[in-house]
Amino acid sequence: MIVNFDQIRGHRKILELLTRVVHTKRLAHAYVFSGLEGIGKRLTALALAKNLLCSSGGGKSCGTCSACIQVARGNHPDLMMIEPEKGVITIDNIRNLKRELSRKSFSGGYKVCLVDDADKMNLQAENALLKTLEEPTPDTVIILITAKPYRLLPTVLSRCQHLKFQPLALFDASELIMGGVAGVGKDDALLMASLTGGSPGKSFTLKVEQLKGLRDSWINQSKFCAQAKDENFFVGEENFLSDKENVDLKLNLLRLWYRDLALYKIYGNFDCVLNKDKAEEIASQSSALSLERILNALLGTEKYSATLEYNANPQLTLEAILMMLNPKRDFFWSKKI
Structure with a gap:
């Protein structure tokens, strides 16, 4: 219409x-x-x-x-x-x-x-x-x-x-999602709006289970990278990282995850956390990482958004962001974006 x-x-x-x-x-x-x-x-x-x-x-x-x-x-x-x-x-x-x-x-x-x-x-x-x-x-x-x-x-x-055009406010996006996706309640609609970065259109093409599955792949990979003791950071996730589909969406999922880790690390509660259904994992990962590591990875997602204009290699850049979580790595983004 x-x-x-x-x-x-x-x-x-x-x-x-x-x-x-x-x-x-x-x-x-x-x-x-x-x-x-x-x-x-x-x-x-x-x-x-x-x-x-x-x-x-x-x-x-x-x-x-x-x-x-x-x-x-x-x-x-x-x-x-x-x-x-x-x-x-x-x-x-x-x-x-x-x-x-x-x-x-x-x-x-x-x-x-x-x-x-x-x-x-x-x-x-x-x-x-x-x-x-x-x-x-x-x-x-x-x-x-x-x-x-x-x-x-x-x-x-x-x-x-x-x-x-800018992404929609989460309230507007979630209302459109509830009106356009059958069986989606208020909480899931708000989560979908958050995970897609304020894009109702993406929520219409990806079911909430698909979005959560994609997010969970990131959570598992970031946890693995933070704990890895050798260079095999990405074993079992090659296809996920090299898949060029929905790169913007993947980047936003990762950015929101690091955001939640940082907020919990700073405030010690889940009041401002978006991924509330992953509270236990947020507490676990944030306790295992320094705030500096988390903020540096978050900065990396912002920096990568800018590099999209220059056709940066998606797999290499996403790998670099994930590697920042490992305490054995001393790679940090410049704060100048």
């Missing part, structure tokens, strides 16, 4: 900006919507398209006219959507986009194009898109949606208005 701006959770400043430019008709010819997966970028892009294509002319989609219904069904003639085919967006996809944008609007208004997972464009596709961005067609709006804006060409980014 495609909603209006006022029905979207979070992203207040972005929604206010888009509402204003729709009313004043001062839209940019191209936008980049970037941010964590599953936080509402695509939903916002579709809501913008619905506002622009609504035939009521009131600056806010009515939801009942034929145009709004067509947008909701995905078959509006002035709305084009491009998604990766077999993991890539090719130059042929962009050529089709250019042909569609060059044609007269069916309704006499805007033509809108959404490019989902825009970072999956190959170099030829990006260069072809760049020419379109440099010479925009009047009354057209292109929206590039991506969780990895650093993979787009700087020349493409510079020709778009870049709107950066």
Whole structure:
């Protein structure tokens, strides 16, 4: 279901900006919507398209006219959507986009194009898109949606208005999870919101048992690394560490775990701990580690988030973070991130 701006959770400043430019008709010819997966970028892009294509002319989609219904069904003639085919967006996809944008609007208004997972464009596709961005067609709006804006060409980014979406507040995310995932109660919804970093979309694709299983793999690995007496830090976990899927999610699970260890180490209680179902393990691991070790590993997760922009090797960096827990290792992150 495609909603209006006022029905979207979070992203207040972005929604206010888009509402204003729709009313004043001062839209940019191209936008980049970037941010964590599953936080509402695509939903916002579709809501913008619905506002622009609504035939009521009131600056806010009515939801009942034929145009709004067509947008909701995905078959509006002035709305084009491009998604990766077999993991890539090719130059042929962009050529089709250019042909569609060059044609007269069916309704006499805007033509809108959404490019989902825009970072999956190959170099030829990006260069072809760049020419379109440099010479925009009047009354057209292109929206590039991506969780990895650093993979787009700087020349493409510079020709778009870049709107950066932030993760949802845990309360908002947990309420959306309870409404979208059958059988999930308040406590599990809050845990899922925390473990996914405020991404309801990830919670819709990963069941709570899967999230807990992934988290428990991290807990076991961090415990093993803290106790290892030789160089065999990662025996039995090679596949887990080398798996490049959900790297952001894994990093967040690890960050939240170290956060809980640090809070328990400092305060000696579980009041602010997120992984409350792992209280015994939190107490055990935190007592076995110095606060300096825990905080250094936590800093490592923050540092790694920055290195994603430079295509750092996920396995090597995650291993480095885990090795910081071992008292036999003297590797520490610089506090300058």
